[in-house]
Amino acid sequence: MTQTADVRTVQTEAVAEQADERVLVASQWQLVRWRFLQHKLAVISLIVLGLFYSVAIFAEFVAPYDPTEFREELTLAPPHKIRFVDPEGNFHLRPFVHPFEKTLDEVTYAAIFIEDETVMQPLGLFVKGDPYKLWGLFESDIHLFGLQDPDARLSLLGQDTVGRDLFTRIVYGSRISLTIGLVGVAMSFFLGILIGGLSGYLGGTVDMVIQRIIESLRALPTLPLWMALSIALPHDWPVVRTYFFIVIILSTVGWTSIARVVRGRFFALREEDFVGAAELDGASNLRVIFRYLLPSFMSYIIARLTLAIPQMILGETALSFIGLGLQPPAISWGVLLNDAQAIRVLALSPWLLLPTAFVVVSILAFNFVGDGLRDASDPYSHV
Amino acid sequence: MLIYIFRRLLVMIPVMILISVIGFIIIQAPPGDFVSSYIAGLEAQGDIIEPELIDSLRARYGLGEPVYVQYWKWVSNFVEGDLGYSMVYREPVVDIIAQRLPSSFTISLFSLVLVFAIGIPIGVFSATKQYSLADYTFTLVGFLGVATPNFLLALVGLWLLFVWTGNASIGLYSPEMQNAPFGPAKFLDLLSHIWLPALIVGTAGTAELIRTMRANLLDELPKQYVTVARARGVKPTKLLYKYPLRIAINPVISTVGWLLPVLVEGEVLVSLVLGLPTIAPVLLRSLLQQDMFLATSIIMILGILTLVGTLLSDILLAIVDPRIRGSV
Numbered sequence: 001m002t003q004t005a006d007v008r009t010v011q012t013e014a015v016a017e018q019a020d021e022r023v024l025v026a027s028q029w030q031l032v033r034w035r036f037l038q039h040k041l042a043v044i045s046l047i048v049l050g051l052f053y054s055v056a057i058f059a060e061f062v063a064p065y066d067p068t069e070f071r072e073e074l075t076l077a078p079p080h081k082i083r084f085v086d087p088e089g090n091f092h093l094r095p096f097v098h099p100f101e102k103t104l105d106e107v108t109y110a111a112i113f114i115e116d117e118t119v120m121q122p123l124g125l126f127v128k129g130d131p132y133k134l135w136g137l138f139e140s141d142i143h144l145f146g147l148q149d150p151d152a153r154l155s156l157l158g159q160d161t162v163g164r165d166l167f168t169r170i171v172y173g174s175r176i177s178l179t180i181g182l183v184g185v186a187m188s189f190f191l192g193i194l195i196g197g198l199s200g201y202l203g204g205t206v207d208m209v210i211q212r213i214i215e216s217l218r219a220l221p222t223l224p225l226w227m228a229l230s231i232a233l234p235h236d237w238p239v240v241r242t243y244f245f246i247v248i249i250l251s252t253v254g255w256t257s258i259a260r261v262v263r264g265r266f267f268a269l270r271e272e273d274f275v276g277a278a279e280l281d282g283a284s285n286l287r288v289i290f291r292y293l294l295p296s297f298m299s300y301i302i303a304r305l306t307l308a309i310p311q312m313i314l315g316e317t318a319l320s321f322i323g324l325g326l327q328p329p330a331i332s333w334g335v336l337l338n339d340a341q342a343i344r345v346l347a348l349s350p351w352l353l354l355p356t357a358f359v360v361v362s363i364l365a366f367n368f369v370g371d372g373l374r375d376a377s378d379p380y381s382h383v
Numbered sequence: 384m385l386i387y388i389f390r391r392l393l394v395m396i397p398v399m400i401l402i403s404v405i406g407f408i409i410i411q412a413p414p415g416d417f418v419s420s421y422i423a424g425l426e427a428q429g430d431i432i433e434p435e436l437i438d439s440l441r442a443r444y445g446l447g448e449p450v451y452v453q454y455w456k457w458v459s460n461f462v463e464g465d466l467g468y469s470m471v472y473r474e475p476v477v478d479i480i481a482q483r484l485p486s487s488f489t490i491s492l493f494s495l496v497l498v499f500a501i502g503i504p505i506g507v508f509s510a511t512k513q514y515s516l517a518d519y520t521f522t523l524v525g526f527l528g529v530a531t532p533n534f535l536l537a538l539v540g541l542w543l544l545f546v547w548t549g550n551a552s553i554g555l556y557s558p559e560m561q562n563a564p565f566g567p568a569k570f571l572d573l574l575s576h577i578w579l580p581a582l583i584v585g586t587a588g589t590a591e592l593i594r595t596m597r598a599n600l601l602d603e604l605p606k607q608y609v610t611v612a613r614a615r616g617v618k619p620t621k622l623l624y625k626y627p628l629r630i631a632i633n634p635v636i637s638t639v640g641w642l643l644p645v646l647v648e649g650e651v652l653v654s655l656v657l658g659l660p661t662i663a664p665v666l667l668r669s670l671l672q673q674d675m676f677l678a679t680s681i682i683m684i685l686g687i688l689t690l691v692g693t694l695l696s697d698i699l700l701a702i703v704d705p706r707i708r709g710s711v
């Protein structure tokens with residue numbers, strides 16, 4: 001017993017030594033990657049985000065229906081129960097649903113949807129459905145999943161107030177909701193690096209002025225500021241232009257925190273030994289900045305950016321929710337939630353709140369990935 | 384200490400000026416000048432506009448003159464307390480804000496109290512019982528609290544309330560208390576209504592505070608002075624409150640200033656969703672109807688109050704932590 005235990009310790013020590021050697025010769029990005037993979041939640045979140053973004057990219061294919069197509073008779077129909085066992089108690093390997101039959105409540109005249117148990121509509125993968133053009137280029141009518149009967153309607157997450165498929169609209173909405181954060185952060189990143197870099201590099205009066213501007217922008221309540229700026233956008237603008245301007249509006253505040261971080265890092269890193277060593281070696285200012293300063297806080301900045309994305313997603317959702325952001329022909333999670341504002345509708349059709357779940361999951365995922373990246377961005381800390 | 388406060392005030396002046404510039408930009412942002420839209424608004428309501436009124440309005444805001452003159456006229460009016468006239472509410476802007484702002488502020492203040500009353504004990508509990516089931520639960524709740532936007536929480540809360548009680552109006556007072564003079568009874572009535580909005584507004588802040596408090600205390604607990612005190616037989620609770628907690632709570636105080644804008648902003652959205660009679664619905668309505676004087680005044684006053692709040696929290700921090708006083 002003791003012998004095997006000894007052998008095992010020797011083995012683990014050998015493994016540890018090997019790992020040490022690997023650490024010694026690894027490049028910084030390898031270290032960052034290893035460190036990130038240790039953060040289990042961050043890895044899972046990254047996979048979830050990957051899934052979300054692939055759905056957004058292939059929205060036309062993933063969504064079972066056209067987002068604008070409505071079925072009046074299915075207005076506010078609840079989600080289907082996906083079944084494997086038919087009313088006679090037989091098990092079917094292929095899941096199926098019963099179509100809805102609409103009746104009116106005799107007292108309240110509220111619509112009631114009852115499943116017609118005599119009819120079985122089987123689900124299928126790669127079924128034919130509404131025709132679409134993927135990215136406006138490739139024509140097709142094959143959808144990832146749906147009912148095998150193209151005329152029947154699968155209500156996966158319920159139908160909205162005019163009888164459009166909510167799941168389809170959530171899928172299409174992810175395009176705007178998930179990209180607005182990325183584009184907004186890219187813009188904040190550009191402004192933040194530029195202005196924060198100037199502030200940190202030049203110092204003195206420029207630094208003073210920039211810091212005061214940042215302070216005053218941050219003192220104003222963010223959301224009311226966004227609200228005020230977004231009413232300047234005309235309602236008749238095309239969706240793409242409104243989208244772009246909303247991004248600019250969201251970035252008016254976003255850049256300030258990145259600028260602060262960049263400035264702070266500039267100040268802190270100038271004192272580091274390796275910068276001093278590079279200067280003593282006769283490296284020019286530009287070389288010091290681009291060869292030594294920027295790479296050493298790049299990973300940190302990327303982590304901060306990841307943590308800034310949820311703010312942007314939330315901003316868009318909030319603005320569209322209260323009706324000041326994107327307007328209805330556009331589909332985003334905030335626009336979908338705008339439907340859920342009427343509490344009486346919501347009480348009868350709680351599935352209208354489902355976009356919330358997607359917002360929360362994507363924000364959580366970005367937070368975890370950001371946490372993981374932040375830990376990984378400094379791979380030399382307590383390893 | 385006085386020097387510190389003075390220097391801190393001095394820094395605020397340029398910030399205030401910049402805020403007013405941003406406010407002026409917001410007024411100018413919608414297409415067309417504001418007197419034209421004001422008149423269009425009055426005409427839409429079927430009023431007959433006298434040319435003298437138009438001229439006096441144009442003269443008052445310096446329209447047609449260079450932008451800096453317009454800015455100066457607007458700012459000097461603002462400083463004198465003349466915030467303009469609201470075309471939507473047909474009242475001076477000052478009066479509208481004076482009516483609505485106190486309830487907004489009450490909600491923010493209550494949520495601040497709730498954030499601390501809930502966040503600190505839970506943070507301390509999580510840190511002292513690290514890796515227990517309760518710790519994991521609170522950590523999970525904390526993550527969810529940070530990730531769930533306030534207004535969605537308010538929406539879900541409102542929905543649950545409606546499903547359970549069939550009542551969707553929360554309000555700040557019961558109908559019979561609405562016009563009662565303020566006294567202990569009215570205060571209790573307010574408490575029974577305000578806890579839900581205050582709790583929702585404070586969720587993200589509470590979650591964040593639990594995380595900070597837990598992390599700070601966990602940094603302090605393994606230190607030698609704690610071990611020494613324990614070895615000398617100091618009672619566990621007394622030990623906790625007397626030494627590590629005092630150090631761990633310092634960074635928390637410094638984040639009060641950071642918390643204020645979050646609370647003010649959260650209050651706006653939550654009040655909109657819950658339909659509370661605060662400044663938020665006024666802000667939304669004035670924006671939608673392009674009543675820019677009202678909207679900008681609200682935004683600027685919220686901004687200035689946030690600045691004052693940050694100043695107060697900085698002063699508080701300087702009192703607690705002598706090292707801060709030396710540097711501004």
